[in-house]
Amino acid sequence: MKTVNELAKWLLEHDDYLILTHRRPDGDATGSAIALCLGLRAVGKTAHIWANPQFTPRYAERLDGLLTDTVTDETTVISVDMATEGLLPINGDRFEGKTRLSIDHHPSNTGYAAHTFLRSDSAACGEIVWELLEELGVTPTKEMAEAVYIAVSTDTGCFRFANTTARTFMTAAKAVEHGADIAPINRALFEIKSRGRLQLESRLMANMEFFADGTVAIACLPQTWVEELEVTEDDLDSISGFPRTVDGVQVSVLIRDSEPGRAKMSVRTAAGFDASRYCGYLGGGGHKAAAGCSVEGTLMDGKRAIMDVLKKENVI
């Protein structure tokens, strides 16, 4: 399926939709599902979103009236923002081999669905959904506009990340034109941090160690802090990137002991460095700019191991 027109046609030809989101659904998955579900209903279709038990409470109100946990043989199962069946919701094993259509923006999409609409130059799946709504002739409501705004803003770190394009801004502009009230959304998603998260960042910063003229930062995040400050996994969102927000830092390592007896390292690097290569030494891997690995032992063991690697690579 190549064009949004073909995508719209296919959707108009079928009915009784069930929309899947991936496990630990983020703003893009959730927002895209909501906007698509409402859009399909607007053109007279029956449409529901699969009750993914990991939807965060933050979006509960927006999902109200859209969820279902039943499915029949006639149901047309489609997915949004889901690159592989390995990411099916934790209560979604039954959908293996059952997805009729995948709407996605991940270049790594495995083609698990019968049909795939993939646009990998989209910053967010929400961009595709917005265009689809236009193609379907749906007049976007405030609810749809806000759902798409949540999708595109969260997947771009509020338009900060390198994936942001002119089309991303254009989608946001249209969402606002169609009534999206973005100020409270922005404040909740991008401005406010929980007291626990801020206290945790405070401790991370106070204990962060710098090497090689401040170009390398290593921070340990003991699980005892997580418990003591009562921070949730939601609070810890993208904490791995925190040491890289310090001016001058090119290579950052965050070490956690969330799994007892293991030290897990998240490595983030700027251009000219290779996180994946460093993590490879310790049996891990990932991308050039972001990779991970782990060793047996304590936080200190992890720190020693990754520092040995960085020394071997002449980074420190």
Add this chain to the structure above:
Amino acid sequence: MKTVNELAKWLLEHDDYLILTHRRPDGDATGSAIALCLGLRAVGKTAHIWANPQFTPRYAERLDGLLTDTVTDETTVISVDMATEGLLPINGDRFEGKTRLSIDHHPSNTGYAAHTFLRSDSAACGEIVWELLEELGVTPTKEMAEAVYIAVSTDTGCFRFANTTARTFMTAAKAVEHGADIAPINRALFEIKSRGRLQLESRLMANMEFFADGTVAIACLPQTWVEELEVTEDDLDSISGFPRTVDGVQVSVLIRDSEPGRAKMSVRTAAGFDASRYCGYLGGGGHKAAAGCSVEGTLMDGKRAIMDVLKKENVI
């Protein structure tokens, strides 16, 4: 002057432009001045930007070749983003009563210039400049596009603040379409913080006090920290709002002793509270959501004074 068309016409009819920015120029003032200067040159005009000694080093390269510190009687003096003559650059007394045209978005513009083009529903002056470039028939270059992007993104906190409109996003979309390379700009302006700033935030958070079930936060910022951590005034940008980024905080106070013998309080409030009213008790004032005041004495004296006010007002 009501329409962008009239504004463009006026600019085409004059020549030999000198563009003023306000004291302590921010991203909007600087970016608007750069884009306007380049745009005027693109239509064959002579145009320069007044060498405001307070331009931050961050924008030095972009200002290269645009600055002047000479002015003649024939010079057409115009200003961008400057609401009042009280904000003339620290080396700009000579321009009192001399501004021919003010291009601005502040509702508080005093009308100090012979002509004023004011659009107070613009999030940034840069939005106006972009429309003006279009009206002048200028094909925006990468330099102009990036200058306007800096203007609109900084004045909206990277599209987070409540002043962001569909037009803001549209302007950003067009800037990207015209070659603005926004990823490095976003990282430098919105992602990276200096080590000193982060260490300062860390201390602020560790010492912040909460009252009334966490809805009120009070933080002291001793000048000794500023000196010890070698943080600059640039680093301290919008630090007053920091306690308000904690989830649940409705009323926040930041107290500084940057002026010896005085405690200066910055109060920030959510809807339903009145910062201006609280500061009024201590001889200060401002807006409902953001106000300031000061008392003689130490940080502790300041804290005591503002706490007395908050008790009187049943806030704590």
